[in-house]
Amino acid sequence: MLPRVLLVTSEALPLAKTGGLADAVSGLARALRDASVDATILMPAYPSALDAAIELEMVAELPGLVGGDATVWAGWAADAEIPVLLLRNDALYMRPGNPYVDPDGREFPDNAIRFAALAQAAQRISMGATPIRVPHIVHAHDWHAALTPLYLHAAGVKRPKTVLTIHNLAFQGNFPLSLADELGIPPAYRGSDGVEFWGQLNFMKAGLRYADRLTTVSATYAREILTPDFGNGLEGVLCQRTHELKAIPNGIDAEIWDPSIDPFLPEHFSALDMRGKVRNKLEMQRAFGLPTDPEAPVLAMGSRLTAQKMADVAVEIFPRLLAAHPRLQVAVLGCGERSVEEKLRALAEQHPRNLGVHIGYDERRGHLLHAGADMLLHGSRFEPFGLTPLYSMLYGTVPIASRVGGLADSITGLSSEPGAEVGAATGILFDGQTPDDMLRAVEHALSIFAQPHKWTALQKNGMTTHFGWEAPAAQYLNLYRSLAPVAPVGAPMVARRSGVIAPQAAPDVRKRA
Numbered sequence: 001m002l003p004r005v006l007l008v009t010s011e012a013l014p015l016a017k018t019g020g021l022a023d024a025v026s027g028l029a030r031a032l033r034d035a036s037v038d039a040t041i042l043m044p045a046y047p048s049a050l051d052a053a054i055e056l057e058m059v060a061e062l063p064g065l066v067g068g069d070a071t072v073w074a075g076w077a078a079d080a081e082i083p084v085l086l087l088r089n090d091a092l093y094m095r096p097g098n099p100y101v102d103p104d105g106r107e108f109p110d111n112a113i114r115f116a117a118l119a120q121a122a123q124r125i126s127m128g129a130t131p132i133r134v135p136h137i138v139h140a141h142d143w144h145a146a147l148t149p150l151y152l153h154a155a156g157v158k159r160p161k162t163v164l165t166i167h168n169l170a171f172q173g174n175f176p177l178s179l180a181d182e183l184g185i186p187p188a189y190r191g192s193d194g195v196e197f198w199g200q201l202n203f204m205k206a207g208l209r210y211a212d213r214l215t216t217v218s219a220t221y222a223r224e225i226l227t228p229d230f231g232n233g234l235e236g237v238l239c240q241r242t243h244e245l246k247a248i249p250n251g252i253d254a255e256i257w258d259p260s261i262d263p264f265l266p267e268h269f270s271a272l273d274m275r276g277k278v279r280n281k282l283e284m285q286r287a288f289g290l291p292t293d294p295e296a297p298v299l300a301m302g303s304r305l306t307a308q309k310m311a312d313v314a315v316e317i318f319p320r321l322l323a324a325h326p327r328l329q330v331a332v333l334g335c336g337e338r339s340v341e342e343k344l345r346a347l348a349e350q351h352p353r354n355l356g357v358h359i360g361y362d363e364r365r366g367h368l369l370h371a372g373a374d375m376l377l378h379g380s381r382f383e384p385f386g387l388t389p390l391y392s393m394l395y396g397t398v399p400i401a402s403r404v405g406g407l408a409d410s411i412t413g414l415s416s417e418p419g420a421e422v423g424a425a426t427g428i429l430f431d432g433q434t435p436d437d438m439l440r441a442v443e444h445a446l447s448i449f450a451q452p453h454k455w456t457a458l459q460k461n462g463m464t465t466h467f468g469w470e471a472p473a474a475q476y477l478n479l480y481r482s483l484a485p486v487a488p489v490g491a492p493m494v495a496r497r498s499g500v501i502a503p504q505a506a507p508d509v510r511k512r513a
């Protein structure tokens, strides 16, 4: 296999997930391996990761890492298809909550140290300081891994080459600049042409400055982030690197998101035989406490309940929609801002027969929601890629989405001209961020829903669209090859069952208890 690529990330399925980052990294890893790239994931050993990974063996010790001594454990994820290296420091990662926050939703106070340690581990592996074979490319994902290029640059390392993928520029990892000493960021890297950002230490900026190449996950988002409206203050840094910034869209992992094989669904269906969808609808209505009614239009919303997802706008329009359409059902799955969660709970109490809410994170319910609903409302003030509306499309649930970022690239919007033909449309796109903008789009969807032949055409167009990972993985491979053109054939980073190939002295390999 060649070349060897180390994917450094905070999330990957099924080890840890809070959003699309986990889907994207594991989907990419699987597709790269299918294309004979030796892709290995490096991420923190959260409790969920230690539980979900198999065949774990300790393969390296990393004394004196920021945050304390750590070890690296090699194993496999995703039905033993993807090799993973888990960075273990129980004081940093063995906690309840998700990768970033405690069970009450408070950010961990030492997140700077937790993710600097991840980047330092990537640096040491990349410099051959462990028995793990040195990768040809280190591919960091989002701010959590974005110090990796800086550490390698500061160590004067020219190879491996580094790539940073921006999955969401709104999350940047800003911390007090006074932490720079503790994090081992040399003084020469602390200025405004380094990690400094309005007096803070900005992890994402470190990656944007020092990675050899930058990528982001859709062509429209790649253009948008060069502007003040979407650049979150980093547009200036990005504008200096436009020649090294490339858009490579995400794919969809067909082994996980395919209604004809999805193990979470009570009945399978496909574009060729849609009959099973109705059973999913009934099951979904039950799961959200709604009356079972195969004819009622069901509008779903499933996402983080945040301003990015226009959840504040959605809660404004739901009462208006329900007043105008007594038979409409709304099902919401998500968690996020407390005020939105509370408004949704109150609405569900006021409209027990028409609005069902599940506040929380629930993978099974997410699959059922996409399979059972008729339409999915996915407003976004900005959207780097937007996996959720694509999942819904593949499940015959028509997306109603904002015309921004990846959504503008991947959904073909139905014309709003009265009487317009469906043509190649796969969903409804809308501009603007007001309740009226969103309401108009949902009204448009409901008017098409009332015309079954048009609705079925929209559904089928969506279900037969191809979003496989093959093409994006080929683009990444080209990028890697352009950076590391003569990747020698070599042993893999992680070898099946025998642990990591050790070119130097064999490590003290102990089985995990």
Ligand code: ADP
Pocket (backbone or CB within 6 Å): 018, 019, 020, 021, 023, 302, 303, 304, 333, 334, 335, 360, 361, 362, 363, 366, 385, 386, 387, 388, 389
């Ligand atoms: P983002 O990464 O911005 O959150 P995406 O739509 O790209 O948005 O990806 C979100 C991913 O997280 C999808 O896989 C979606 O199904 C999942 N997801 C979001 N919220 C929930 C939830 N409450 N329960 C289950 N899955 C969720």
